[in-house]
Amino acid sequence: MNGSGATQSERIVDVREIAPRIRHTVIHQLFENLQAEQWLQLIVDHDPRRLKRQLEAGFGAHVGWDYLESGPDVWRVRICRGRPA
Template identity: 45%
Template sequence: MTTTTLDVREIPPQQRHPKIHAAFEDLDAGESLTIINDHDPKPLFYEMQAEIDAFDADNYELEQRDDNEFAATFPKQ
């Protein structure tokens, strides 16, 4: 499986979701997008689950690497 990584910690908060959605849209089926964030992206998970049919919520993964680093993997069906 091919994974694209996007570190959004330096992106202003109001620009993060549009960049993440654009990166996810560019993926092919079976690929995944891993975002590196400074907090648990739970709201983004719910947003994608509700709005994006190609998001494979069952295989979503979250790893907390330290207090200010979370790696969330969003697979595409």
């Protein structure tokens, strides 16, 4: 891992820089393009629990989700497609 907590197979996206109206669409596209054992780390300005529910509704048990930081100003989560071993 590097200083950001990311591994080499992990992409970091600060979604605070994406227009709110398209954030979830962009994240869904990024998630759908993840390969096995790839992680996507998201940096957001609120608890992304609604996004988690949306991903779980669409992909079921194939969503890996880890909170790395939980507010109050910044949340960081790692997500993967397919539960890691």
